[in-house]
Amino acid sequence: MPQHSPAFSAQLKDGRWDPTPLQPTTPAPGHVPIGQETSTSAPQLHHTLHSPNQRPLLRPPHLKRTKALAWCGTICCAILSTAIIVGGIAVLVIYLFFRPHNPHLNIAHATLNAAYLDENIDSNTTLLNADITLLANFSNPNSKVDVVFTRLDLNLYFGATLIAVAGVDPFAERHGESQLRSLHMIASEVALPEKEVETWRLQTAGSRAADGGLMMELNGRMRTRLEFRSILRFNFWLYSRCSLVMGAPPGGTLRSVLCRSKR
Numbered sequence: 001m002p003q004h005s006p007a008f009s010a011q012l013k014d015g016r017w018d019p020t021p022l023q024p025t026t027p028a029p030g031h032v033p034i035g036q037e038t039s040t041s042a043p044q045l046h047h048t049l050h051s052p053n054q055r056p057l058l059r060p061p062h063l064k065r066t067k068a069l070a071w072c073g074t075i076c077c078a079i080l081s082t083a084i085i086v087g088g089i090a091v092l093v094i095y096l097f098f099r100p101h102n103p104h105l106n107i108a109h110a111t112l113n114a115a116y117l118d119e120n121i122d123s124n125t126t127l128l129n130a131d132i133t134l135l136a137n138f139s140n141p142n143s144k145v146d147v148v149f150t151r152l153d154l155n156l157y158f159g160a161t162l163i164a165v166a167g168v169d170p171f172a173e174r175h176g177e178s179q180l181r182s183l184h185m186i187a188s189e190v191a192l193p194e195k196e197v198e199t200w201r202l203q204t205a206g207s208r209a210a211d212g213g214l215m216m217e218l219n220g221r222m223r224t225r226l227e228f229r230s231i232l233r234f235n236f237w238l239y240s241r242c243s244l245v246m247g248a249p250p251g252g253t254l255r256s257v258l259c260r261s262k263r
Contacts, residue, residue, distance in 0.1 A: 091232075098144045098228050103173070105220050105240035106259045108180060109135040112214065112252035117197065118189070126197045128163060130187040130249070132156065134218070136168075139178035142226075148172040150235075151223035156185050158216050159196040163187040207248035213255045218242040220261075236263050 115130035136154075140147040152168035164185035173179060192200065206212030220240035227233050242259040246252045 094228055094232055098142070100145045100226050100228075100234075101141045102238060102261055102263065103147050103149075103222075103224060104137075104139045104141060104259070104261055105222070105242065106137045106139070107134055107218065107242050107244065107254065107257045108137045110244060110246060110254035110257075112246045112249045115187075115214075115249040115252075117192075117200065125191045126194075127189040128158070128187050128192050128200070129189060130163065132164065132185045132187075132246075134166075134183040134185065136181045136183055137178055138171075138173065138181065140173040140175060142175045144175055144228075146172065146174055146227040148225040148227065149222055150225060153221045154183060154185075155219045155221075156187075156216060157219065158192070158214075159199060161190065161192055161196055163190045163216075204248050207246075207252065213245040213247055214252070216244045216246060218244060238263060 111133045113131040113133060115128070115132075118127040118129060120127055138149065148170070149168070149172070150170045152170075154166045154168070155162055156164040156166075164187045166183045166185050168181050168183070171179065171181075200214070203212065203214045207214055218241070220238075220242075222238045222240065223235070224238045225233055225235045238261055240259060240261040242257055244254060245256040247255055
């Protein structure tokens with residue numbers, strides 16, 4: 001009687017073997033046996049969260065590069081600070097040694113050669129015509145510093161009205177030196193406001209008295225350079241203002257003058 005393997009046959013109740021081979025049972029797709037759902041999914045989740053391949057890579061900071069930049073910045077700041085301090089000390093020493101002073105502008109002589117008012121009927125304005133000669137004195141009061149005037153602009157005012165302008169060619173002065181420059185200034189048909197016309201007439205009439213005269217103002221704007229021998233040069237603008245009192249034209253002379261200069 002043929003023997004059937006238990007792996008491929010089923011035994012009946014009477015002890016005999018069923019010749020029908022057993023078919024292996026295959027679980028349905030998507031079916032997960034009870035008790036295995038937790039055991040299979042939990043390790044995968046744990047593996048996903050704690051896998052070293054999934055962690056972000058942390059790179060160490062560039063400490064050497066940061067330190068190098070910090071040292072370079074510190075050295076540059078130290079050099080710049082040292083240069084500023086040394087430069088300030090050098091300027092202070094030079095100033096204390098030379099003790100520079102501003103040059104001066106003064107009016108040594110002035111003449112109001114001619115001046116008259118012209119009534120313009122068409123425009124209903126009053127025009128001023130005048131001819132003035134000035135002798136300007138530029139002096140350098142320094143004992144160790146030379147002065148160079150690179151630009152000189154002079155403006156003559158009557159009241160608030162500019163009536164004439166003049167310029168002086170550049171020149172230089174040694175320490176303690178003074179130079180005279182002649183200025184010829186002409187006012188040609190300058191319109192005066194009514195108030196200044198009345199002032200001109202009153203001052204012209206009062207100039208015949210000893211304490212009267214025509215009051216004018218000379219403003220100077222001069223580009224100046226101080227030369228501390230061959231060590232240092234310093235450029236600046238010098239502003240001068242001179243108040244003039246002139247006698248009545250023609251031939252009115254300078255009666256009084258007061259000049260001030262500042263940077």
